[in-house]
Amino acid sequence: MKERKWTFATTAIVAGLIALSAIATMVIRIPIPATTGYFNIGDVFVVLAGLWLGPLAGLLVGGIGPTIADAIGFPVFIPATMVTKGLEGFLVGLIASQAKGSSLQLRTIAAFVGGFTVVAGYFIFEAYIYPALGKSMPAFAITDIGAAIVEAFPNTVQGIIGAVGGLALWKALSGYDPGRK
Amino acid sequence: MPWWLKLVLLLMLGLPGLSGWPNTWFIQQLQATGLFTLELAHVIVWVVYAGCVWLVVLLSVGPHKLLAYLGAAFVLALTVAMLGAILRSLFPLLAAGLSREATSFKLIRIFINIIIFLPYSVLFINSFSAKKLIDRVAHLDGRYRTVGLHLALAFRVFQHTGEVVFNLFQIWIEEYPEKIIPRNSGGPGIRWYTPGKLLVWIWGCIHAWIFACIIHTFEPIPAMVAEVERIDRANHKHKEHKG
Numbered sequence: 024m025k026e027r028k029w030t031f032a033t034t035a036i037v038a039g040l041i042a043l044s045a046i047a048t049m050v051i052r053i054p055i056p057a058t059t060g061y062f063n064i065g066d067v068f069v070v071l072a073g074l075w076l077g078p079l080a081g082l083l084v085g086g087i088g089p090t091i092a093d094a095i096g097f098p099v100f101i102p103a104t105m106v107t108k109g110l111e112g113f114l115v116g117l118i119a120s121q122a123k124g125s126s127l128q129l130r131t132i133a134a135f136v137g138g139f140t141v142v143a144g145y146f147i148f149e150a151y152i153y154p155a156l157g158k159s160m161p162a163f164a165i166t167d168i169g170a171a172i173v174e175a176f177p178n179t180v181q182g183i184i185g186a187v188g189g190l191a192l193w194k195a196l197s198g199y200d201p202g203r204k
Numbered sequence: 205m206p207w208w209l210k211l212v213l214l215l216m217l218g219l220p221g222l223s224g225w226p227n228t229w230f231i232q233q234l235q236a237t238g239l240f241t242l243e244l245a246h247v248i249v250w251v252v253y254a255g256c257v258w259l260v261v262l263l264s265v266g267p268h269k270l271l272a273y274l275g276a277a278f279v280l281a282l283t284v285a286m287l288g289a290i291l292r293s294l295f296p297l298l299a300a301g302l303s304r305e306a307t308s309f310k311l312i313r314i315f316i317n318i319i320i321f322l323p324y325s326v327l328f329i330n331s332f333s334a335k336k337l338i339d340r341v342a343h344l345d346g347r348y349r350t351v352g353l354h355l356a357l358a359f360r361v362f363q364h365t366g367e368v369v370f371n372l373f374q375i376w377i378e379e380y381p382e383k384i385i386p387r388n389s390g391g392p393g394i395r396w397y398t399p400g401k402l403l404v405w406i407w408g409c410i411h412a413w414i415f416a417c418i419i420h421t422f423e424p425i426p427a428m429v430a431e432v433e434r435i436d437r438a439n440h441k442h443k444e445h446k447g
Contacts (some may be wrong), residue, residue: 029434031357035425038358041422042365047414049322053291095286095321097314098221162224 029079037072037080044068044088049095053177062177065089066141066185067192069108070134073115074193081112099162103153107144111137115189125197127190134190138182145178146171210331217260218328220253221321227253243309247316256318261323264331272370273323281318285311326366334360342435350436357432361425368420372413 048065065088073081086109093100118133149171157164166174220227227249234245262270292304334356336395341352 031354031429031436032425034354034357035361035429038361039365039421039425041358042362043417046417047430049280050283050413053287070317094221095318096323117425129406199273204253 033076033080036141037076037083040072040076040080040084041088041091044072044084045091048089048092062181063089063092064181064184064188065092066108066111066138066181067188069112070115070189071136071186071196073112073117073137073190074119074130074189076116077120078113078116081114081116082109083112085109085112099165103145103148107141107148107181110144111140111185114140127194130193131186131190134186135182137189138179138186139183141185142172142175142178146175149174207332207336214328214331217257218321218324221317221324236424246309247312250313250316250320254316257320257324261327264327270323272328273314274319276370277319277322280322281315285315286316326370329363329366332359334363338432338435342438353432353436357428362430363423364424365421368401370415372416372420375416 034035044065044067045084047068048063050064053062064105068088069081069085072084086105089108090105092102093104115137118136119130122129149166150168153166154168219225230249231242231245234248235242236239240248258270258274261273265273289308292307337359338353338356341349341356342354343349
């Protein structure tokens, strides 16, 4: 694994990516009426953060950026988004950090593992966790397994767009590493 | 006003967004009168709350910035509501058995949430001075100073990105007036290929806007990082001299 030092430059870039992922999540929101969830392109920056800066950056960008966007309009999805997107960024960074040089193969696998994490994570939350929470907290009683199945398709498209977009942006930015020793 | 008082007041203002209270109580009271349905009571209470938030934003940042925030908020909210309505019509399966009225009410709630909490969020971020935070943190010692400088730098980048985004909305509106202001539109009018051209135009706008966002967000980062590193080095040297 490459040795990566966390510098002030890394902090600034991660903060920028958090803000951009929040904005990208908010700008193009296509609501899915079944679950009150929505389709968005914020995953592009989550995948980019994991590929470019490693698992910790991916975790922070995924866990914070889209969560900020959810707080504006869709607050009930904050727990699901924080966990799912945080895990997405972390796994992308973890797998990509094993790649040698500028090899694309492992990074492509990492990006699509991230996309799959989005689909699986939201399905688990909407099919099982939210209905269970909804029994004691009515605010979470917004989904069931049927709605979760319906939302799996747009989430799959979202995961693919995030993976492909994130890979494309990484290819453009990979020449600069703010934390390389 | 001390920063902690600002924080408390802002959190109190945003309480309905976090917990629903006291708006849910007002909605129940209106419903109990028998004059309003749940949906109507919800809309009335949240629109009144929106007015309160906008008044606070107006008093804090002035009319020009309030209009900029509201412009962005309404564009986003309308985009979400309209796309949701189109999707409901094109793909009824995505509604998973919900009635049209229930889906419409969900979209109205999302619309109202966005026009309230987008200006509120930007007000929250911009209410605190990143420079004062950096100056205060620079006087701390050891690990707290380093962590504090990192957090202060992140906060400064957030503030900068918020400024960039709203300016880019304004620039985009000025560059594409023909779609926004009908009197500026020219050309042959609606033809069979117009929806295709509209999709291509929308994709081009989104693409240009996102890349402009990336470039303008990252452009001043080297200067911000250099400033924080200078403060960090200056403090190290001061400690060495004292030692």
